[in-house]
Amino acid sequence: MWWAGFATMSAGEVANFGAYAFAPATVVTPLGALSVLISAIFSSYCLGESLNLLGKLGCVICMAGSTVMVIHAPKEEKVSTVVEMASKMKDTGFIIFAVLLVVSCLILIFIxxxxxxQRxxxxxxxxxxxIGSFSVTAVKGLGVTIRNFFQGLPVVRHPLPYILSLILGLSIIIQVNFLNRALDIFNTSLVFPIYYVFFTTVVVASSxxxxxxxxTMxxxxIVGTLxxxxxxxxxxxxxxxxxxxDINQISLPHTHKSTTPTPAPEPTVIKLEDKNVLVDNIELASTPSPQQKPKVFMIHS
Structure with missing residues (x-):
């Protein structure tokens, strides 16, 4: 049944691609947490994996946060053509931001x-x-390119789609490589939440x-989105x-006090045998006087 998993994963990536093409990245990227939620629910019902009480509360909290983000979603500046996308990427602020990201990434990789x-x-x-922030930007530009292609615009002659395709391919390879390294060394339950936080933060900043x-918000x-x-x-x-x-409703503390008194513990009886030890540590060289008596220590145990 490998083909079923491949088909569903491909369909999910196509839907994710379309979401980036028609919606702001500030909304699409955080809503990726819903995939974690749905995976946990299907794993619980289809694969028999346990979903404890805290996991269920986490799913509800994810849904609440996603709803708040959608309500306060930003309205992105309209980018409808490849020419407009190229003009955005030539902006001085974005070029400086991209160069800083590339330099910092190279320092992290090689130094x-x-x-x-490993630590x-x-x-x-x-x-x-x-690296993932560049892949999101590339997906955004390619989504605009595909939309212009079906509109009959001459996007094939423009160099930007080919540059974005190269950026997307390289970023995916590097991203998967280092993510697998992290998963091989560290606990998976820690890698994915931390990766989600950093990835979403960098993507939102880039957007x-x-x-x-x-x-324009x-x-x-702004407060609602954050x-x-x-x-x-x-x-x-x-x-x-x-x-x-292992946390469920049964393991939670009861609301009512217990009316049955707790029986007192029975006293423990320890039997010891009496032994007398006579220790005489004084040797008399002469006959003791009536005032002097030998010192005798009696120890009872």
Whole structure:
């Protein structure tokens, strides 16, 4: 049944691709937590894996945070053609931001990772998150390209789709490589929540710089979006970090006090045999006087 898994995974990636093409990345990326939620639910019912009480609460918290984020979703600046996308990527602010990400990623890969990657869980995860931000930007641009292609625009002659395809291929290879390294060394229940937090943060920051998504938002929408994002983070953390604990409704403390008194423990009787030990540590060289008496120690045990 490998083909079924391949088909469903391919369909999910196509849907994810379409979501990035028609919706702001600030909304699509955090909503990726719903895939974690659905995977946990299907694993519980189809594969017989246990989903404890904290896991169920984590699923509910993820749904609540996702709802809050959708309500306060930012309205991105309209990018409808490949030419507009190329103009956005030529912006000075985005070029500086991209160069900083590339330089920091190269330092982590060639200097920091060989020394501390085996001991620090954040090294490989930060590399995956930084590279993942470029893959999201590439997917966003390719989505616009495909949409223009079906509209009859001459996108085949433009160099941007080919550049974005190269960026997407390289970023996916590097991202999968370092993510597998992290999973081989560290606990999976810690890798995925931390990776989700860093990946979403870098993608949202990149989207803000590239598309100016938050510049037209009110203070209420900004606070609501951040609150929804933090809520999703807490839900994902509860779902993964405590999945191996045996916690259910039966193990919770009872609301009523117990009316039956607890019986007092019976006293423990220890029987010891009496032994007398006579210790005479004074030797008399002469006949003792009536005032002097030998010192005798009697020890009872």
């Amino acid at each position: 920091v990772a060989p020394r501390y990657g 620090n869980i954040l090294i490989y995860i930060i590399i995956c998150s930084v 803000i710089v590239l598309f100016k998504e938050w510049f 009110s203070a209420v929408d 609150s929804g994002f933090v809520t999703i983070i807490l839900g994902v953390f509860m779902l993964h970090a405590f999945k191996d604990l």
